[in-house]
Amino acid sequence: MEVSGSDARIAPAALQRLPDSEAAATSKAVTATFNILPVTAQLTVNQAGSGTGIVTSTPAGINCGATCSANYAGGTVVTLTATPSGGSTFAGWTGGGCTGIGTCVVTLNANTTVTATFNTVPPTVTFSLTTSGNGTGTVTCNGAACQPSYPSGTALTLVATPAVTSLFSGWGGDCAASGAAATCNLTLNANTTVSATFNLP
Numbered sequence: 001m002e003v004s005g006s007d008a009r010i011a012p013a014a015l016q017r018l019p020d021s022e023a024a025a026t027s028k029a030v031t032a033t034f035n036i037l038p039v040t041a042q043l044t045v046n047q048a049g050s051g052t053g054i055v056t057s058t059p060a061g062i063n064c065g066a067t068c069s070a071n072y073a074g075g076t077v078v079t080l081t082a083t084p085s086g087g088s089t090f091a092g093w094t095g096g097g098c099t100g101i102g103t104c105v106v107t108l109n110a111n112t113t114v115t116a117t118f119n120t121v122p123p124t125v126t127f128s129l130t131t132s133g134n135g136t137g138t139v140t141c142n143g144a145a146c147q148p149s150y151p152s153g154t155a156l157t158l159v160a161t162p163a164v165t166s167l168f169s170g171w172g173g174d175c176a177a178s179g180a181a182a183t184c185n186l187t188l189n190a191n192t193t194v195s196a197t198f199n200l201p
Contacts, residue, residue, distance in 0.1 A: 038074040038109070038110065038111075039073070039074055040071045040072065040073060040074060041071070041072055041073075041074050041075075041076070041108035041109065041110055041111055041112065042069060042070070042071050042072075042111045042112075043057070043061070043062065043069065043070055043071075043072060043078055043106065043108060043111075043112050043113075043114070044068060044069045044111075044112070044113045044114070045062055045064045045068045045069070045080065045113075045114050045115075045116060046068070046095075046113065046114070046115040046116070047064065047068075047115070047116055047117075047118060048115050048116070048117045048118075049091055049117040049118045049119045050118075050119050050120045051084060051085065051087070051088030051089060051091075051118035051119045051120040051121070052084070052085040052088050052118055053082055053083055053084040053085050053088055053090060053116065053118040054082075054083045054085070055068075055080055055081070055082050055083075055116050056080070056081050056083070057070070057078050057079065057080050057081075058078070058079045058081075059072070059076070059078065061078075062078075062080065064116075072108050073108075074108060074109065075107065075108065075109060076107075076108045077105060077106070077107050077108075078105070078106050078107075078108060079103050079104070079105050079106075080093075080098070080103060080104040080105075080106065080114060080116075081103050081104075082101075082104075082116045082118070084118050085118070087120060087121055088118045088119065088120055088121060089118065089119055089120075089121050090116070090117070090118055091117040091118065091119045092116075092117055093114060093115065093116060093117075094114070094115045094117070095112070095113050095114045095115050096112045096113065096114040098114055104116075121151075122151040122152045122153055123151070123152045124149045124150065124151060124152065125149065125150060125151075125152050125154075125188050125189070125190055125191050125192065126148060126149050126191045126192070127141075127146065127147060127148060127149060127150055127156075127188060127191075127192050127194075128148070128173075128191075128192070128193045128194070129141075129146050129158075129194050129195070129196070130193075130194075130195045130196075131195070131196050131197070131198060132172075132195060132196075132197045132198075133166075133169055133197040133198045133199040134199055134200050135162060135163065135165070135166030135167060135169075135198035135199045135200045136162070136163040136165075136166050136198055137160060137161055137162035137163050137166055137168060137196070137198035138160075138161050139158055139159065139160050139161075139194075139196050140158070140159050140161070141156050141157070141158055142156055142157055143157075143159075146158070150188050152188060152189060152190075153187065153188065153189060154187070154188045155185070155186070155187050155188075156185070156186045156187075156188060157183060157184075157185050158171075158175060158183065158184040158185075158186065158194065158196075159182060159183050160182050160183075160184075160196045160198075161182070162198050163198070165200065165201075166198045166199065166200055166201075167198065167199055167200070167201055168180065168182060168196070168197070168198055169197040169198065169199045170196075170197055171184050171194065171195065171196055171197075172194070172195035172196075172197065173192075173193040173194045173195045174186060174192045174193060174194055175194045175195075175196075
């Protein structure tokens with residue numbers, strides 16, 4: 001039977017379904033991971049090296065020296081500061097994600113151990129250099145101007161260079177064993193005195 005005019009009816013379009021392969025290609029999975037913070041976390045500071053010093057914390061709790069471990073609420077951000085004692089120097093941090101010689105900032109998402117290294121500073125010895133004779137010349141220490149003091153144990157190479165019109169005649173003091181050689185090698189374990197003589201031809 002043919003339907004026409006006002007009695008005509010249009011059938012609704014059939015619903016379309018994507019093939020399984022196309023649906024799988026357009027879907028995406030997202031995963032969010034949440035970790036539970038500990039109620040408390042312990043921060044421990046160790047000291048290493050030949051020197052000594054104090055490590056303190058903000059917020060308070062660590063004063064190492066005396067108190068080198070403390071408990072904090074999980075997630076607390078703690079800043080550690082190292083202060084060397086006299087005769088020592090702070091060499092740096094290890095552990096807890098800290099490096100270098102500045103402050104150490106730790107976020108306590110778990111028990112954490114940080115090590116602060118302090119080393120001793122060598123004692124200083126004096127170094128005295130004089131020149132004599134009727135000529136002129138210069139003396140260098142390790143290729144640079146000689147200094148009035150050095151850390152104990154410093155190795156020095158002294159080189160005597162006469163002026164064009166002069167001659168180097170020899171060493172005195174702690175370099176006397178080098179005689180008239182242009183170079184004298186010393187290790188400064190105590191206060192040291194050296195003389196260099198330059199004469200005219």
